[in-house]
Amino acid sequence: MSEKNKQAVTTDEPENLKARIKASYDAIAPAYNAWTVDHSPKRLKYLQQLIDQLKEEAAAESDPAPLCILELGAGAGRPVTEKLLVDLPAAHITANDISTAQLNLAREALGEHGEKVASSPKSTVDWVEGDMMALEFPEGSLDAVLGFYSIIHLPQNEQITILERIGRWLKPGKGRLLANFAGEPMSGMILEKWLKQEEGWMYWSGLGTAKTEATLQGAGLHLDVSKIEIDDVDVQFHWVIASRPAKK
Secondary structure (H helix, E strand, O other), X not given: OOHXXXXXXXXXXXXXXXXXXXXXXXXXXXXXXXXXXXXHHHHHHHXXXXXXXXXXXXXXXXXXXXXXXXEEOOOOOOOHHHHHHHHOOOOEXXXXXXXXXXXXXXXXXXXXXXXXXXXXXXXEEXXXXXXXXXXXXXXXXXXXXXEOOOHHHOOHHHHHHHHXXXXXXXXXXXXXXXXXXXXXXXEEEEEOOHHHXXXXXXEEEEEOHHHHHHHHHHOOOEEEEEEEXXXXXXXXXXXXXXXXXXOO
16 A cells, blocks of 8 residues: 555545455455465554463363354465464454455365364354454454454444444453554545556555544453554555443
8 A cells, every 4th residue: 555556535435335345356356365474463463462372261161161263365375364263272263354255265275174063162253244344243252353454445434333333242350352454544545556466456444543432442352462553565564353342
């Protein structure tokens, strides 16, 4: 999302936004997956922090229940979904993505993991295709929610709504959100040929650091980590680990 990409800024939500994002990711999946490899070290750094916290808490319990994790924008499943499945025994991941092509690649790559089986001790995953705004979970049911480079594809108002929902979905006293957001406020940005792909139309928006922090706090979450980092594409991203405090 650098200046070299001839970005266009709009204040209006494009028509058929979600359908266009899906069509683009379906078309450019191989190119995107190759390009995003360079981003893996940064996301894995924060993911390891989260995994270490989850393991530490589980070790302190005499009979820990299986972890329930939601991944927003799971893509092709590597490296994040795969690491969750390998590093967190008995966890169950709901891996959501809007792209059919990406989830098909994920199933191929991680095909040994299937629907949750009560008698199976290994980690499992449900692949859930569709708009993350259509997801529903009971209050206090999730140990962790992850959103790497995914929530930023939502319009600003939907980012506020999804963060409020996540605040309810996380378990009190232990649930955590790990995600990254646009560091600067951005009403809407469109690239017509992202990654130099003819079918690479793409949209992003951002609340900016201050409003993202305020929205998370308004959703009842505590900011454990809130840090601006420059990405490989010379863009500021706001990295967050936020937790839901225990009920008083």
